Amino acid sequence: MSTAHWLFGDQLGPHFLTPGADGPDPDATVVIIEARSVLRRRRFHRAKAHLVLSAMRHRAAELGDRVRYIRCETYREGLLRAVGDGPLTVHHPTSHAALRFVRSLGTVTVLPARGYLTPLADFRAWADGHGGGHLRQEDFYRWVRRGHDLLMDGDTPAGGRWNHDHDNREPPPRGTRSLGAPAPYRPREDHIDEEVRHDLDRWEHEGLVSFVGRDGPRRFPASRREALAALRRFIGYRLAGFGPHEDAMLSHDPVMSHSLLSSSLNLGLLHPAECVERAEDAWRSGHAPVNSVEGFVRQIAGWREYVWQLYWYFGDDYRHADALRHRAPLPDWFLDLDADAVTARCLATTLAQVRDTGWTHHIPRLMLLGSYGLQRGWDPRALTDWFHRCFVDGYDWVMLPNVVGMSQYADGGRMTTKPYTSGGAYINRMSDFCGACAYRPADRVGERACPYTAGYWAFLHRHRSRLEHNQRMAQAVRGLDRLGDLDEVLRQDRERGHAPP
Structure with a gap:
C-alpha cells in the first residue's frame, strides 16, 4: 500500500x-x-x-x-x-x-522543498560563507545566475552587464494615461468559481468568516492551464516592454507591462525555472531586449528566490525585529482599505487598487504603502500581517522579509543597506499622481504639504542618530540642518497622527 x-x-x-x-x-x-x-x-x-x-x-x-x-x-x-x-x-x-x-x-x-531554484542547504552554505550577517541580494543573484547558467555567455553575463537597472528606472512618459502595453491574460470564471463565491457568501452571511476588499471577477490564474496561458501571454506580448518602466506608476494603468505571475508562482502553479528560461529564450531569439529580460529574471531568480531563502535562514525570530522601535498600531482606515477616506491621490489610488483587486506592483507596495507606514512609525509585525492578508500573492514567507527587512528596515540593515522611503519629489518623478493631487510634492508645511515630504523629514529627524552613520543616508540626514521650518514640519507631523492623509 x-x-x-x-x-x-x-x-x-x-x-x-x-x-x-x-x-x-x-x-x-x-x-x-x-x-x-x-x-x-x-x-x-x-x-x-x-x-x-x-x-x-x-x-x-x-x-x-x-x-x-x-x-x-x-x-x-x-x-x-x-x-x-x-x-x-x-x-x-x-x-x-x-x-x-x-x-x-x-x-x-x-x-525537501520544491518550487524554488536553490535548495535551502545550498543557500545556507553560501550565506555562512559570506558571514551570514549582512547578506546582499546582488551577490546572491550573481551566484544563482552562474550556478544555473542563466542569462550567461560563458563566464560573463549576457549583454555585458549583471545589472540593467540603469535602463529600467525610467519615469512614465509625461502626458500619457497608459503605457499602451498589450492587455494581460485574464481567466474566465467557471462553475468552480461560482461554487466558491456561493460558499464565501454563505460563510460570511452566517458570521463564520469576515473579509476585507472586494471580490470581483477573478483576475489571476487558478489552474496550471491558466497559469501557462498567462506566462505565454507575458513572454510573447508584454515582456519586451517590461524593463524601462518597471519602477514607474500610472494612476489609470496599474498593471502596465508587469507579468502578474506572482500569485501563480506562489500557488505553485508555475515553477520559477520555466519562467526565467522562457524569458531568456525570448532574448536569445530576438523577441525581447536584454534589459527587460534581465529585469524580469532579477525579480524571480534574484529577489523572489532571495526572499524565500532569507525567510528560512533568518528563522522565525526575524518577525520580532524592531530596530527602529516602531510600535504604532495600523489605523482603521488602512486596515479597512478605506481609500475614499484618503486625500493624498497616490495613496488613495493604491489603496483602492488593493481594495478592488488584492494587487499592486512592487513600487506602490514599497514606496507608497510601505513608505507611509515607515514614516508614521507603524508596527512592522502588524504591517507584515496586513500585506499577508490583503494581497493575492501574500504568504508569510513572502511578506516577512519584504516588509520587516526591505520595507520597514526593522532589522536595522541585515537585508538592505538603507531605509526605502522618500518625499513627494520621488513620487512626482516616477508617477502621474501629483498633478491632480490636493497636496504639492515640494511643500513640507501648510495646507498643501505633501504627507510624504513632511513624513520623510520627520522620519529622518526621529532616527537621526542611527541614520547619520549610514553611508547611503548621511547626506540626506545633513539636509535636516538646512530646514528652517523643521519645527513646524515636526509639529504638523505629530498633529496628523493616525488621520488619513
Whole structure:
C-alpha cells in the first residue's frame, strides 16, 4: 500500500507530484484539505480567499479519483478523515507555523522543498560563507545566475552587464494615461468559481468568516492551464516592454507591462525555472531586449528566490525585529482599505487598487504603502500581517522579509543597506499622481504639504542618530540642518497622527 501525499494549497503544480528520490510515491493518493480555520484566523482579502479556494478545487478536479479532497474546520480534523493514523508525506511547507505543525505529526514525513531554484542547504552554505550577517541580494543573484547558467555567455553575463537597472528606472512618459502595453491574460470564471463565491457568501452571511476588499471577477490564474496561458501571454506580448518602466506608476494603468505571475508562482502553479528560461529564450531569439529580460529574471531568480531563502535562514525570530522601535498600531482606515477616506491621490489610488483587486506592483507596495507606514512609525509585525492578508500573492514567507527587512528596515540593515522611503519629489518623478493631487510634492508645511515630504523629514529627524552613520543616508540626514521650518514640519507631523492623509 502506497503512502498518501498531502498537497498544501500553495503546492498545486505538477512538480509537487513528480516522483523521485525526494518526491512522493508515484501511486500515492493525494490529500488536499480545505480547512476553514485558516480563513477564521485572519481577515483576508475576499479576492484572495476566492483565488486560493478556486485553485485548490481546480487542482482536485484535475486529479479526479486520485485525490481525497476534505472540507473541514481544521487541518488536524482533515488529516484524521483522510488517512487516519496512516503514513503521509508532504513537501516542506512554506511557513514556520506549517512546518512546526507537520513535524508535530508523528506519521508525516517531510520531503525537501520544491518550487524554488536553490535548495535551502545550498543557500545556507553560501550565506555562512559570506558571514551570514549582512547578506546582499546582488551577490546572491550573481551566484544563482552562474550556478544555473542563466542569462550567461560563458563566464560573463549576457549583454555585458549583471545589472540593467540603469535602463529600467525610467519615469512614465509625461502626458500619457497608459503605457499602451498589450492587455494581460485574464481567466474566465467557471462553475468552480461560482461554487466558491456561493460558499464565501454563505460563510460570511452566517458570521463564520469576515473579509476585507472586494471580490470581483477573478483576475489571476487558478489552474496550471491558466497559469501557462498567462506566462505565454507575458513572454510573447508584454515582456519586451517590461524593463524601462518597471519602477514607474500610472494612476489609470496599474498593471502596465508587469507579468502578474506572482500569485501563480506562489500557488505553485508555475515553477520559477520555466519562467526565467522562457524569458531568456525570448532574448536569445530576438523577441525581447536584454534589459527587460534581465529585469524580469532579477525579480524571480534574484529577489523572489532571495526572499524565500532569507525567510528560512533568518528563522522565525526575524518577525520580532524592531530596530527602529516602531510600535504604532495600523489605523482603521488602512486596515479597512478605506481609500475614499484618503486625500493624498497616490495613496488613495493604491489603496483602492488593493481594495478592488488584492494587487499592486512592487513600487506602490514599497514606496507608497510601505513608505507611509515607515514614516508614521507603524508596527512592522502588524504591517507584515496586513500585506499577508490583503494581497493575492501574500504568504508569510513572502511578506516577512519584504516588509520587516526591505520595507520597514526593522532589522536595522541585515537585508538592505538603507531605509526605502522618500518625499513627494520621488513620487512626482516616477508617477502621474501629483498633478491632480490636493497636496504639492515640494511643500513640507501648510495646507498643501505633501504627507510624504513632511513624513520623510520627520522620519529622518526621529532616527537621526542611527541614520547619520549610514553611508547611503548621511547626506540626506545633513539636509535636516538646512530646514528652517523643521519645527513646524515636526509639529504638523505629530498633529496628523493616525488621520488619513
